[in-house]
Amino acid sequence: MLEKITHLNELFDIYGQLLTTKQKRIFELYYHEDLSLGEIAEEEEISRQAVYDTLKRVAHLLENYERVLQIQKQKKENYELIRKMELAIEKKDFNGIKGLLEILKENMR
Incomplete structure (x- = not known):
């Protein structure tokens, strides 16, 4: 699990600027500030499911950027x-x- 988090953070450092402001914010709240899905949902005024879906989408986008660009x-x-x-x-x-x-x-x- 820690390897996955480290990997996603490395990809975020490289490709984070390609994400929307909202995607970046949710990623940072979850992975950098260690907030729970519920805490992020409350802060962003969206559902926990929306937070979860956004995190999954961001991980998928970051992996796709790396697959194509191979910067990491x-x-x-x-x-x-x-x-x-x-x-x-x-x-x-x-x-x-x-x-x-x-x-x-x-x-x-």
Whole structure:
């Protein structure tokens, strides 16, 4: 469950600006401020079911944005390349560094 929440929060950080104001607000109240469905429903003057449906819709939208744009995936791959470069630098493996830089450049295109 914690992995799912972390994953959704990472996607929200990347794609949150693509959501409506209301979708962002409900997501933030639930995942960032830890309010219950009932508390959000009361605050937003909507039903608990509407809150639940919005959270499901937002999760689906965020997953779809990632499936199409793959920004999070690319970011993780680039961090892994950087980690490998740091190890290669420690070992003074200049050929390895050069190869990793080429892969990183290719990923940036």
